[in-house]
Amino acid sequence: MNPIVRFIHQTGSPAYFYRLSGRLIPWLWAAFVPLAAWGLIQGLFFAPTDYLQKETYRIIYIHVPSAWMSMMIYAVMAILGMIGLIWRIRIAELLAISCAPIGAAFTTVALITGALWGKPTWGTYWVWDARLTSELVLLFLYLGVMGLYAAIDEPRKAARAAALLAMVGLVNLPIIHFSVEWWNTLHQGQTIKLIGKSTIDTRMLVPLLVMAVATKFFFAANLLTRARNQLLHQDRRKRWTKAVLGGEPGIGEAAS
Amino acid sequence: MTEAGNTGRAFWALLRRDFQLVIRNRGEWLQPLFFLMVVVSLFPLGLGPGPNLLARIAPGVIWIGALLASILSLDALFRSDFEDGSLEQLVISGQPLSLLLSAKLLAHWLVTGVPIVLLCPLLGLWMNLPGDALPVLIASLLLGTPILTLIGGIGAALTVGLRRGGQLLSLLVLPLLVPELILATSAVTSVADGLNAAGHLLWLAVLLILAVTLAPFACAAAVRISVS
Numbered sequence: 001m002n003p004i005v006r007f008i009h010q011t012g013s014p015a016y017f018y019r020l021s022g023r024l025i026p027w028l029w030a031a032f033v034p035l036a037a038w039g040l041i042q043g044l045f046f047a048p049t050d051y052l053q054k055e056t057y058r059i060i061y062i063h064v065p066s067a068w069m070s071m072m073i074y075a076v077m078a079i080l081g082m083i084g085l086i087w088r089i090r091i092a093e094l095l096a097i098s099c100a101p102i103g104a105a106f107t108t109v110a111l112i113t114g115a116l117w118g119k120p121t122w123g124t125y126w127v128w129d130a131r132l133t134s135e136l137v138l139l140f141l142y143l144g145v146m147g148l149y150a151a152i153d154e155p156r157k158a159a160r161a162a163a164l165l166a167m168v169g170l171v172n173l174p175i176i177h178f179s180v181e182w183w184n185t186l187h188q189g190q191t192i193k194l195i196g197k198s199t200i201d202t203r204m205l206v207p208l209l210v211m212a213v214a215t216k217f218f219f220a221a222n223l224l225t226r227a228r229n230q231l232l233h234q235d236r237r238k239r240w241t242k243a244v245l246g247g248e249p250g251i252g253e254a255a256s
Numbered sequence: 257m258t259e260a261g262n263t264g265r266a267f268w269a270l271l272r273r274d275f276q277l278v279i280r281n282r283g284e285w286l287q288p289l290f291f292l293m294v295v296v297s298l299f300p301l302g303l304g305p306g307p308n309l310l311a312r313i314a315p316g317v318i319w320i321g322a323l324l325a326s327i328l329s330l331d332a333l334f335r336s337d338f339e340d341g342s343l344e345q346l347v348i349s350g351q352p353l354s355l356l357l358s359a360k361l362l363a364h365w366l367v368t369g370v371p372i373v374l375l376c377p378l379l380g381l382w383m384n385l386p387g388d389a390l391p392v393l394i395a396s397l398l399l400g401t402p403i404l405t406l407i408g409g410i411g412a413a414l415t416v417g418l419r420r421g422g423q424l425l426s427l428l429v430l431p432l433l434v435p436e437l438i439l440a441t442s443a444v445t446s447v448a449d450g451l452n453a454a455g456h457l458l459w460l461a462v463l464l465i466l467a468v469t470l471a472p473f474a475c476a477a478a479v480r481i482s483v484s
Contacts, residue, residue, distance in 0.1 A: 140430075180435075
């Protein structure tokens with residue numbers, strides 16, 4: 001069999017996914033902790049002070065990676081949901097739905113750190129600026145996906161409905177973003193660009209990028225852990241779960 | 257009879273059926289309109305009757321009212337069909353489901369969207385909307401209310417089997433309708449400021465085309481999930 005097809009089939013099996021993710025999670029944490037520690041220490045203590053915003057700017061080492069993650073996770077959720085919907089892969093549905101709370105948490109962190117930064121810099125915690133507003137709408141979209149998932153009793157149907165909503169949201173997000181941008185913008189322009197020269201000092205940029213990578217590992221570790229727990233909970237009456245949990249008798253009966 | 261002819265006949269039959277069902281159930285199409293009138297009339301009461309203030313907030317208030325009124329009516333879009341099993345019959349009928357649902361959505365727009373458009377001169381009068389802004393408001397509602405029905409239809413299809421579907425529906429759909437609200441209200445406001453509204457209205461038309469082409473498919477997928 002084609003190795004890619006085999007990989008997809010194998011990971012689609014709950015027991016295999018459980019074992020594989022169990023092996024991966026420690027490595028993901030092991031990558032996250034030193035990266036985040038280095039990035040934060042560099043960013044908070046050693047990166048040069050901004051000439052205009054002084055020390056306040058250092059919140060970007062939390063704020064910017066969180067904001068990036070909030071958007072990336074929505075895309076990951078919608079794509080995983082699409083995979084789950086099209087090929088009916090249960091693990092993909094589970095992973096998609098496990099993205100939502102993590103993404104909502106990152107969005108909240110981005111909004112709160114943005115507010116804390118806004119007070120000394122703009123003189124107010126909240127303004128109806130384009131980026132703040134689209135981040136808020138993003139939070140609403142996450143809450144909608146989570147709400148829909150929670151409202152449907154049957155887990156697989158719930159996951160499919162939530163995945164479809166996430167896909168509709170993904171199509172809508174660029175439209176929302178540009179319409180809101182048109183409506184009102186105050187947020188400072190992008191200083192980090194993929195194309196062209198970034199207008200940020202390298203000593204400031206490197207810790208930021210390290211934090212951006214670290215948050216990816218954090219997300220992956222969290223995602224796998226959440227999906228594993230969901231899987232165990234849904235399959236609590238199945239035989240493989242009992243085998244995995246060391247054959248504790250009556251685990252399913254106690255849970256319901 | 258050819259296959260395409262059959263599909264066309266099914267479309268018209270469903271459109272007529274839905275239209276008649278709603279028209280004969282007067283509460284279903286009158287209630288959202290009364291709701292809209294009550295919501296709009298609350299703003300002068302809450303903010304004071306100053307004509308300048310009312311004129312400035314008029315487009316936003318009327319549009320938000322229209323948004324809430326159509327969400328309110330969307331909850332019933334698939335519910336009775338879901339409960340008596342006719343939605344399942346549509347799924348297994350062998351005709352393209354997205355097309356059949358388009359007929360239902362069109363019927364819904366005819367009985368909720370169009371009355372909202374017809375009502376808006378009165379609402380504009382209440383809110384002291386300047387006379388030259390009224391045609392733009394009507395145009396924005398004509399272009400915008402079908403989008404409310406189409407995108408709302410996806411939400412309605414996803415929440416149809418649920419107990420507290422109505423509340424959830426507004427949480428799901430309202431954030432998705434932010435662009436329409438922004439474009440429509442800024443179109444009306446720009447006329448009041450002496451600018452040209454054509455750009456905003458054209459963008460609204462773009463969103464309408466996008467919604468007409470994509471939403472029925474999403475709606476069909478949602479119905480399939482809900483009846484499964």
